[in-house]
Amino acid sequence: MAGDETLFTEAGLRRQITFEGLNYEEFVTCVTEGHTFPQVSASYDEGLARGVLGTPAAFVNGESVDPTYEAIEAAVKQAAEESGE
């Protein structure tokens, strides 16, 4: 998809957005009017504050964890034991 240059045309965006089940006009309105921009910006700043330098990045109870299934599973079990759940 990243190599699909036709995606970044209006026709390509319309095709892809429709394929995803979204309404193209509503999508354009959402992007141009920027109603969700504060949320995206806040999430971005929060990631910077946590030291996120790239994606994917994972945290379990605030502790940075290697973003693999095994590492996250081990961290979740440890956190659950510490919390007594």
Next chain:
Amino acid sequence: MMRIANAIRSRQEYSRFMGVGTRRSTWLWALAALAVGVSLLVSACGSGGESGDQSDEPTATGTERSERADRQASIMQQQDQQAAAESEQTDQVDASDDTSELQANELGEIDFGHREGLPFIRNVVGDPEAPVVIVEYSDFQ
């Protein structure tokens, strides 16, 4: 003469004895027949009630009836419980369906709903105050 007299007397006594004896015998036969009749009547009544079960042991048949009734009651109870559980589950699914629709505010933003059976608020799924919280930063690709 004495011999004849003795013979008559003996015969009379014999006849008298036999007469009485015959009456006693008749009474005995009548009693025996009555006893047999009563016993046949009792056995006929006893077996007549069990003829539908085709069983020779009335006690065992009664036990079977009791067990069968218990099994039927148990099955009916299980069916009632299953129906109640299914009804409750259907109600829960209906309620989940009601809240699973993404609800948007006046700006068209999705505020809350359900994902995979868990409530979510914007990009937070589940209870934000849960004992274990996973945060992931990713790109939409």
